[in-house]
Amino acid sequence: MTSAPIAVALDAPDLETAARWAALVTPHVSTVKVGLELYLRYGPDVIASVRGASGVQIFLDLKLHDIPNTVAGAAKAVTRLKPHILTVHAAGGGTMIRAAVDALPNTVIAAVTALTSLSEADLVRLGVRGPASDAVRRLAVEAVGAGAQALVCSPREVAAVRAEVGPGITLITPGVRPAGSDTQDQARVATPEQAIADGADLLVIGRPITGSPDPGAAAAGIAAALRRVLSG
Numbered sequence: 306m307t308s309a310p311i312a313v314a315l316d317a318p319d320l321e322t323a324a325r326w327a328a329l330v331t332p333h334v335s336t337v338k339v340g341l342e343l344y345l346r347y348g349p350d351v352i353a354s355v356r357g358a359s360g361v362q363i364f365l366d367l368k369l370h371d372i373p374n375t376v377a378g379a380a381k382a383v384t385r386l387k388p389h390i391l392t393v394h395a396a397g398g399g400t401m402i403r404a405a406v407d408a409l410p411n412t413v414i415a416a417v418t419a420l421t422s423l424s425e426a427d428l429v430r431l432g433v434r435g436p437a438s439d440a441v442r443r444l445a446v447e448a449v450g451a452g453a454q455a456l457v458c459s460p461r462e463v464a465a466v467r468a469e470v471g472p473g474i475t476l477i478t479p480g481v482r483p484a485g486s487d488t489q490d491q492a493r494v495a496t497p498e499q500a501i502a503d504g505a506d507l508l509v510i511g512r513p514i515t516g517s518p519d520p521g522a523a524a525a526g527i528a529a530a531l532r533r534v535l536s537g
């Protein structure tokens with residue numbers, strides 16, 4: 306059975322917990338995501354701990370956002386970790402995104418458009434013109450034009466982004482919540498089934514899995530639901 310297109314966000318306070326979660330979910334999912342919490346506490350060694358002996362893909366979510374020269378240097382600094390995916394903020398602009406793409410040719414550079422924790426009203430207050438989906442599409446066009454092979458957006462915009470960028474770009478959606486589960490600090494959310502039906506290629510899911518008493522079973526349950534959508 307192939308693993309489901311899910312990146313489990315290992316947002317853990319300690320390495321032991323992250324490695325335990327990774328071991329429990331990797332039979333069911335394609336990818337595990339290491340973000341700022343783990344990386345800033347433990348540094349690059351965290352990657353080997355969560356990768357373990359499995360063939361799971363590593364999504365390194367550092368959301369780089371700086372001038373092009375600094376982003377290029379930061380991207381080169383993680384080369385030896387061989388991440389499958391590395392995030393940068395699309396708002397850093399095309400030249401910055403291109404710098405990351407050129408610095409890490411064997412890694413998929415994923416441009417984060419508008420954080421899923423921001424509501425439509427938040428975005429307007431921050432000066433974003435028009436609906437979120439328009440802003441996300443503008444950022445997506447900029448990022449793809451600069452060579453980004455993947456985009457991070459909310460599942461609410463994924464269909465509009467797909468229509469804009471076509472089939473060749475990997476669309477990654479956080480802000481995913483199984484029906485009835487707490488949205489917590491996420492604002493622009495949808496269910497896993499809806500995200501996949503609307504064209505997402507990889508779902509980032511953290512607390513609905515890692516906050517469960519049995520993260521392995523939670524991952525297996527969502528993976529089975531996705532398989533039903535994908536085969537239907």
Ligand SMILES: O=C(O)c1cc(=O)[nH]c(=O)n1[C@@H]1O[C@H](COP(=O)(O)O)[C@@H](O)[C@H]1O
Nearest residue numbers: 314340419420421457479480509510511512
């Ligand atoms: O780049 C990301 O992965 C990301 C972008 C975004 O817009 N929203 C977002 O939630 N994320 C990440 O996705 C994960 C979502 O976790 P949960 O809200 O626990 O499912 C976290 O690790 C976030 O850092």
